[in-house]
Amino acid sequence: METILSIKNCHRAKTVRPVNQPDSPDYTFDYRAIAKHQGFMYCNYAHKVTSPSGEEIEISNYNLKEWAVTSWLYEVSLENLYDAGVRAFSGTSHTPEDRAVQYIRDYEKEIVEDLKELPEAEHEAYIEKYREWVATLFSKHSRVMSAMIVGPAKFPTKRNKSASDAYDTAYRNFREWRDRFFKGVQRRMEAAKPQDQREEEEWQAVKARIMDTARSIFGIDTRNEPYNRTLFVSNLYNRMETLAKNGKVEMLRRAGEFIKELNAKFKSAGGKPIFTDRHKFWKLVEKAEETLAKQTENANRENEVFEMYSCTIVKNYEEDRLQIFHEGKPAPEVISLLKKEAWRWSRNNACWQRQLTQNACYSAARVILGGPNGTYDVSEVSKLGQKLWHGHQE
Numbered sequence: 282m283e284t285i286l287s288i289k290n291c292h293r294a295k296t297v298r299p300v301n302q303p304d305s306p307d308y309t310f311d312y313r314a315i316a317k318h319q320g321f322m323y324c325n326y327a328h329k330v331t332s333p334s335g336e337e338i339e340i341s342n343y344n345l346k347e348w349a350v351t352s353w354l355y356e357v358s359l360e361n362l363y364d365a366g367v368r369a370f371s372g373t374s375h376t377p378e379d380r381a382v383q384y385i386r387d388y389e390k391e392i393v394e395d396l397k398e399l400p401e402a403e404h405e406a407y408i409e410k411y412r413e414w415v416a417t418l419f420s421k422h423s424r425v426m427s428a429m430i431v432g433p434a435k436f437p438t439k440r441n442k443s444a445s446d447a448y449d450t451a452y453r454n455f456r457e458w459r460d461r462f463f464k465g466v467q468r469r470m471e472a473a474k475p476q477d478q479r480e481e482e483e484w485q486a487v488k489a490r491i492m493d494t495a496r497s498i499f500g501i502d503t504r505n506e507p508y509n510r511t512l513f514v515s516n517l518y519n520r521m522e523t524l525a526k527n528g529k530v531e532m533l534r535r536a537g538e539f540i541k542e543l544n545a546k547f548k549s550a551g552g553k554p555i556f557t558d559r560h561k562f563w564k565l566v567e568k569a570e571e572t573l574a575k576q577t578e579n580a581n582r583e584n585e586v587f588e589m590y591s592c593t594i595v596k597n598y599e600e601d602r603l604q605i606f607h608e609g610k611p612a613p614e615v616i617s618l619l620k621k622e623a624w625r626w627s628r629n630n631a632c633w634q635r636q637l638t639q640n641a642c643y644s645a646a647r648v649i650l651g652g653p654n655g656t657y658d659v660s661e662v663s664k665l666g667q668k669l670w671h672g673h674q675e
Contacts, residue, residue: 283300283349283350284349284350284351285300285345285346285348285349286310286345286346286348286350287361288342288344288345288363289363289381290350290358290360290529291310291328291342291345291380292312292313292382292385292386292556293313293353293354293355293358293386293389294312294350294352294354295309295310295352295353295354296308296309296310296350296351296352297310297330297348297349297350297351297506298348298349298351299347299348299349299655300346300347300349300350301347303321306332306333307333307351307352308330308331308332308333308338309330309331309350310328310329310330310348310350310358311328311329311330311331312328313326313327313328314326314327314328314329314666315327315328315329315339315513315605327339327341328338328340328341328342328345330348332605340604340668354617355389355390356397357389357392357393357408358389359385359388359412359415359546360385362412362415362416362419363381363382363385363631363674365416365419365420365423366380366381366382366384366385366419367381368419368423369381369384369418369419369420369422369423370384370422370625371423372423372424372425372426372427373422373425373426374427375428378510383472385415388411388415388501392407392411395407395411395459395463395555396408398463399466400461400466400470403466407462410458410462411459414455414458415423417451417455418448418451418452418455421444421448421451422448424444424447424448425441425444425448426441426444435569442444447548453574461628463484479532480532483532483537484532487520487524487532487535487536487537488535488536490517490520491517491539491540491543492517492543493542494513494517494555494575495540495547495555497512497513498513498514498547498552499547499550499552501513502547502551502552503550503551503552513599514556516553517555518556518560518561521536521562521565522535522565522568524536524565524569525565525568525569526567526568526572527572527574527582528569528570528572528575528576530566530569530573533565533566533569534566537562537563537566540555540562543555544556576601578608579598579599579601580596580598580599580601580656583598584596584597584598584673585598587668587669589649590649590650591607592603592605592606592607592608592649593606593609594606594645594649594669594670595632596637596672597637601633601636601637602635602636602637603629603634603635603637603638603641603642603645603669604618604627604630604632604633604634605624605633605634605645605648605649606631606632607632607633610668615648618647618648618651619633619648622635622644622647622648623644624648624660638664639670642666642669642670643662643663643669643670644663645665645666645669646662646663646665646666647662649665650665
């Protein structure tokens with residue numbers, strides 16, 4: 282069944298043909314290609330259709346129905362939200378129909394670009410959720426008004442501000458959802474990779490960081506570049522120490538061999554070793570082995586659970602996380618304090634969590650005892666922090 286050109290879909294049309302000429306070759310369609318009349322803050326446009334012979338035909342929105350679409354610029358369509366879009370801008374625009382099409386077109390283009398970055402298996406879910414968000418945004422915006430459109434008499438300023446704030450909040454939430462969706466897809470893609478591939482990609486990233494720092498150090502040693510060598514060495518060591526803290530034994534072994542090769546090259550070229558033979562870097566493999574052994578031990582260790590102050594605290598040894606489960610959604614002040622204390626919301630576990638460390642235990646104590654007011658007794662925090670860290674052994 283052929284699709285008739287309309288104001289709802291003409292921005293997506295690529296080629297068209299006359300409705301009464303089913304055997305006609307395709308005409309090229311150019312959306313709003315002709316500027317007709319420009320007034321104060323407004324311009325009328327017409328569309329252009331070009332025949333195979335090069336003849337240009339001007340068409341307006343009123344005679345779009347005389348043409349049928351034969352191909353699209355892209356297949357993604359939000360035209361079912363056109364009426365919602367018109368309602369959304371009826372109180373803020375003299376031409377809500379044009380504004381609705383403009384927003385729908387921009388949203389569709391963003392979806393098209395986003396789909397290029399997403400696996401095909403994720404396309405349908407992304408489009409449907411995106412469509413729901415656009416519908417929500419249009420609904421929120423339909424409550425926003427402009428005094429220039431509806432008139433200044435008895436204008437509900439306070440109510441309009443609330444509606445405008447609600448739309449702004451929804452838009453921020455929409456953008457945050459989009460970011461989370463991409464991060465979630467990235468995590469799933471990483472998890473689906475073979476272990477060997479993940480390790481090799483991680484090593485290539487580590488190797489690139491080492492090489493980048495090594496170039497700077499070599500430049501300082503041989504070309505007297507105006508930088509502080511000690512800072513570069515310290516920064517590289519800190520990065521390697523992070524690998525040790527995460528139990529990356531094999532990664533550190535490969536890093537050590539690579540740095541030995543660089544040291545030899547630097548020495549032959551008149552430079553100095555990145556790390557001397559007595560540098561503490563060379564003990565990081567042992568430290569990583571200790572960490573890995575502890576991680577293996579903790580993986581088989583039973584989680585510890587603490588019920589207190591209307592929440593549940595879990596020392597999750599397998600995931601190496603300290604987790605806080607609330608009975609309901611915490612007060613905004615508590616959420617703000619959690620974020621300030623470096624806690625992150627886990628959608629999979631439905632809790633706030635951070636890495637299981639002694640600092641995390643004291644942080645949990647500050648959050649729990651501080652409550653919405655963020656005030657707490659230091660001695661009480663110390664007691665609770667120690668209790669969480671040492672667990673039920675005390």
